Amino acid sequence: MPRQARNPNAARAAPAKPRAAGARAEILEAAARMMRDRGYSEMSLRDLAAQVGMKAGSLYYHFASKEELAVEVMRLGVETVSDAVSEALDAAxxxxxxxRLETALRVHLHTLLSASEFxxxxxRCYPFVPETVRGRLVAVRRxxxxxxxxxxxxxxxxxxxAEDVRYLRLALIGAMNGALEWYSPGRDDPxxxxxxLMRLLPPGKG
Amino acid sequence: MPRQARNPNAARAAPAKPRAAGARAEILEAAARMMRDRGYSEMSLRDLAAQVGMKAGSLYYHFASKEELAVEVMRLGVETVSDAVSEALDAAxxxxxxxRLETALRVHLHTLLSASEFxxxxxRCYPFVPETVRGRLVAVRRxxxxxxxxxxxxxxxxxxxAEDVRYLRLALIGAMNGALEWYSPGRDDPxxxxxxLMRLLPPGKG
DNA sequence: CATTCAACCTAACGTTCGTTAGAAAATCCG
DNA sequence: CGGATTTTCTAACGAACGTTAGGTTGAATG
Structure with a gap:
């Protein structure tokens, strides 16, 4: 079997690390899909490498360890949804x-369900990832x-x-994130x- | 090293399977705690056996496989919360x-956070447990x-x-189950x- | 006391895992 | 083209995993 084709349209302007960035991004994407579908410890580095046309050992040229790879995937996940929500809030x-809250809910939900596998x-993986990994994500999550x-x-x-604000936030985020467990693209309409969800919320003061 | 003491006060009235029931219950409880804290695939049968004073192979006298054990743990988990909520609803x-909805929410939340490790x-484990395990839980979950x-x-x-009923149910259950990820006994008050949560709900028709 | 059987242990099997060192290939640069 | 550098492969290490077969124990039974 021949190797899988590299992504031809990647950024070429980086002189420092020329070509590794493309493969690195490809690994991160495949890892994100695998973590989302199977979970962290069920993601085998041999399977992951095979999905990007590599052997397991080659991954270590791009990442120091499996934990490091997971940190990167999940950090990208937080930043992606955070940037999307932040931008939408600025626009509104x-x-x-x-x-504005409805907008935030919509963007968060859409990012989780359709836009970003990160x-x-x-x-999905945060609860059971090694604590050393969770520790390196507290800042972005906060x-x-x-x-x-x-x-x-x-x-x-x-x-x-402050207690009411906190519990309403946790309830809403919990309701949204729970959609990852029941959402079916054909059946459900986000x-x-x-x-x-909005029908539950009070009229608001702004 | 001597063996760990068996639980002396167990049901003695079973003549069919005399003494295995006690050990079996002990295994199930330890497995539930381990699954809740570490996850399914991070639960090693050697560690689990050690926690009940056994060796790994001895577990196979009580359970056919790790998956069978997980099915039993999770089925008990659904039945526990289901029975508790059902009983509370009958009483009200x-x-x-x-x-009545508030009662159901309270019992569900209390069972998850304090009453039942099952x-x-x-x-916590359902999303990433093997599909053969999930398949054997659809009935009780439904x-x-x-x-x-x-x-x-x-x-x-x-x-x-029906769509509104479904989405409100999923939103509420999602908000409650999400508490498993942020609840801290000292800090939080269920x-x-x-x-x-109740402040969000409409006045109701009954 | 002899037998039976439930309950557990010992010891290993085969597999898979993350990880590493060093060789090989591909790519870039002068 | 030739040498240097980047990227990937090969091959293996040690550890941990779920699982199994057969042996050992102790208590109950006739």
Whole structure:
């Protein structure tokens, strides 16, 4: 069997590490899909290497260890959804708080269900990944949480109890992330789920 | 090193399988804790056996395989929370629908967070357990879903769209199960989380 | 006391895993 | 083209895994 074709349209402007970036990105993508579908410890480096046309040992030219690879995948997952939500919130900066929250929910859900296998891999694998991996993700995760705390506090009003803001955030994020376990592209409509979710929320103060 | 002491106060009334039931229950409990804390594939049968004072091979006297053991643990998990919620709903059969839903939420949450390591193991491990294991749990899981569908339909009214009932159920269950990932016994108060959740729900029709 | 049988142990089998060292191939540069 | 550098492969290491076959123990039974 011949080797798998390399992705021909990759960034060529990097003089420092010329060609490794393409293979590295390809490995990360395959790893994200595998982590999302099978889980972290069920992802074999031999299988992963085969999916990108390599042998297991060759992965170690691009990553120091399996844990390092997982950290990179999951960090990309948080940053992807965080950037998407942040950008959408900036674009809706002058809208009412309730509408901004709906936007955040929509972007978060769409990123998890359709846009980014990194984000879904992060959500599904985080609970059972080695603690050394989780430890290196607390910072990005905290930043993302702060994003939500802001939107929700805006909607509940400045005098809302911190406990209420926190529990509403956890309830909403939990409801969204849970969709990863039941969502079926043919059967389900994310927009309908979002409407059902929005119907629960109070009118808002902004 | 001497063997670990057996649990002396176990049911003695079973003449068919005299003494294996005690050890079997002990194995199931330790397995549930291990699955909840580390995950299915991170649960080593050697470690599990050591926790109940056995060697790995001895487990095969009580269970045919690791998958069979996991099925038993998770099935107990569904049945535990299902029985608890069902019983609570029966006891509140004459209460308004919204109050009955609150009761169901409270019992479900308490079972996951405090009462049953089988239930929490089921929720945390189900996504990444082998498909042969998941297949043997669909029946009990469907029964439990029907319980929730009933309560939520009662609250939304008989003419509520099935899609709305379904998505509200999935949102609520997702929010509750997500608590397994953030709940910290000292920091968090399940009742406060429940109040924040109930504040979202409509007044109800019953 | 002899026998039976439940319950556990010992010891290993074959497989797969993450990881590594060094050789080989591919690519780039002058 | 030739040498240097980047990238991949080969081959193996040691460890851990689920599982199994057959032996050992101790208590109950007739």
């Amino acid at each position: 900066a002058d809208r009412p708080a309730r509408e 984000s879904s891999a992060h959500i 930043d993302y949480d702060r994003l939500w705390t802001g939107v929700i506090r805006d909607m509940l009003g400045e005098d809302a109890a 927009e309908a789920f979002l409407r059902a | 059969a004459d209460r308004p629908a919204r109050e 239930s929490s193991a089921h929720i 029964d439990y879903d029907r319980l929730w569908t009933g309560v939520i339909r009662d609250m939304l009214g008989e003419d509520a769209a 009742e406060a989380f429940l109040r924040a």
